[in-house]
Amino acid sequence: MTQRLYNDLSRLWPIVSPPEEYIPDGALFRDIIRSRLAPSRVTGGRRPRLLELGCGGGHLLSHLTPHFDAEAVDLSPPMLDLSRALNVTTPHHQGDMRSIRLGRLFDVVLIYDAVNYMLSETDLRAAIATAKAHLTQGGLLLLAPDHLTDSFSGPRVIDWNRHSPNEDVTFIEYVADPDPDDTTIESVFFFITNGAGRLEVHQDRHTFGLFPKATWIGLLEEAGFTVEYLATEGYEGDIGGHVFVGDLGDAAPGAAIDNRP
Numbered sequence: 001m002t003q004r005l006y007n008d009l010s011r012l013w014p015i016v017s018p019p020e021e022y023i024p025d026g027a028l029f030r031d032i033i034r035s036r037l038a039p040s041r042v043t044g045g046r047r048p049r050l051l052e053l054g055c056g057g058g059h060l061l062s063h064l065t066p067h068f069d070a071e072a073v074d075l076s077p078p079m080l081d082l083s084r085a086l087n088v089t090t091p092h093h094q095g096d097m098r099s100i101r102l103g104r105l106f107d108v109v110l111i112y113d114a115v116n117y118m119l120s121e122t123d124l125r126a127a128i129a130t131a132k133a134h135l136t137q138g139g140l141l142l143l144a145p146d147h148l149t150d151s152f153s154g155p156r157v158i159d160w161n162r163h164s165p166n167e168d169v170t171f172i173e174y175v176a177d178p179d180p181d182d183t184t185i186e187s188v189f190f191f192i193t194n195g196a197g198r199l200e201v202h203q204d205r206h207t208f209g210l211f212p213k214a215t216w217i218g219l220l221e222e223a224g225f226t227v228e229y230l231a232t233e234g235y236e237g238d239i240g241g242h243v244f245v246g247d248l249g250d251a252a253p254g255a256a257i258d259n260r261p
């Protein structure tokens with residue numbers, strides 16, 4: 001299903017979820033990475049290389065590019081355009097996190113809220129394999145799902161209102177788990193936009209993956225990572241606040257070869 005927010009409604013992303021709201025998570029991921037990467041990679045004369053899979057509008061990324069040499073991947077051309085405008089020196093690539101192979105290695109692979117779009121264990125395994133294929137020995141994989149089966153409670157409604165110079169936008173999300181026996185939850189988004197003399201209502205639907213903490217840990221371990229789970233600060237009550245840090249240690253990295261900058 002096409003997600004309108006990442007396609008014909010992409011102009012709304014910087015309004016409903018502006019880059020400044022990502023300052024705390026930018027600092028969180030910077031600190032997690034700095035404290036866990038081998039010191040030689042942090043102080044060894046070059047900045048650590050970071051790949052974000054599912055960068056969206058690049059809002060989180062904009063707080064990481066001052067500290068890391070980043071590259072970014074996303075499925076959606078309009079979202080890549082937003083991210084390129086914000087992160088002008090960062091190479092961007094269009095592709096699917098389950099299959100893209102850039103042929104380069106990084107110290108860190110980050111899959112932030114885009115990992116929510118992995119709907120099955122097969123999807124998750126594929127995204128983890130992509131990450132591993134882009135990591136050096138001793139590299140780190142950071143995964144930050146919004147929900148875990150262990151703590152998800154629904155149905156629930158989240159809403160907020162934001163302004164841009166041209167538009168007043170109200171965002172309403174209804175999130176529920178209609179079939180508790182599968183690995184997905186459903187979100188219905190409503191956007192009420194008021195600008196240029198027109199009041200409009202747009203509807204969008206998103207399906208997100210929902211897995212137990214044990215599944216995240218199990219799939220990362222299966223791929224050769226040593227796993228640490230961090231409970232961090234969420235938002236809107238119980239959204240987010242989960243970071244899985246996979247450390248590749250001495251496990252063989254992926255098949256990527258060309259490591260030129």
Ligand SMILES: C[S@@+](CC[C@H](N)C(=O)[O-])C[C@H]1O[C@@H](n2cnc3c(N)ncnc32)[C@H](O)[C@@H]1O
Nearest residue numbers: 054056057058059060075076079096097114117
């Ligand atoms: C919520 S947005 C990410 C926003 C981002 N964290 C930011 O700071 O702007 C989720 C993104 O995941 C991307 N996405 C979903 N499935 C994907 C996949 N299989 N591969 C790559 N990107 C994907 C969507 O295109 C969308 O841009």
